[in-house]
Amino acid sequence: MNTKLLLFLLFVLFLFPACAKKNTAPAETELATEKQTQTKKVLVFTKTLGWRHKSIETGVATIKDFGKTHNFVVEHTEDSTHFSTAFLPQYDAIVFLSTTGNVLDDDAQKKFEKYIQGGGSYLGIHAAADTEYDWPWYGKLVGGYFESHPNDPNIRKATIIKTTNKHRSTSHFETSFSRDDEWYNYKEINPEITALLNLDETSYEGGTNGKKHPIAWYHLYDGGKAFYTGGGHTKESYNEVGFRKHLEEAMLWCLE
Known part of the structure; x- marks a missing residue:
């Protein structure tokens, strides 16, 4: 060669x-x-202009734990400017965690409506129903507004009845079970919601919704999907195996 x-x-x-x-x-x-x-990617929004729940930080940490377990990113903010076309499209679900009062201005409200109309997902926890009373669209999205709750004490044990509607967030519960929380009464309940858990008002004092007293529900709304649970007032709620599983599966449903 x-x-x-x-x-x-x-x-x-x-x-x-x-x-x-x-x-x-x-x-x-x-x-x-x-x-x-x-x-x-999930955005957890916790802005409050009314009552500030001491459990908010625990709730945020819990959702971040879910993110680590199921490999999704969790961002937390109280800055309403995140509700813009520059931010919202990047999120697969928006969580309102015990927000209170009118937390979004008119422009942010319109942007959030477009987000849901484009197929976005919403998860409301506890005081999310004590939010935006002057924005009817939001009231229908969350499924109902907070009206009142029992006092002295506001935290009390109640029996919860699981409905026959099947959902991953309630499949682990018995047909009926008891737990302690602050139990909301609701007004302007959207008739289109699918109730998953109902409060048995005979098991505690202070209920005003009667035999049909939903405390967790879901529905499809205006092009998107929404889930709401009335639990989560206390820090201890987020350490309860049953409630934690309920919230985790609700979060995963929103991300489906």
């Missing part, structure tokens, strides 16, 4: 691996980018 041919073969051997590496790099980058885009 002459010297020129040998040099040519050596050049080819060194050139081809280098080209192969260059050709596979973009593919690897595309796969990494695709994997990143598959990660779900």
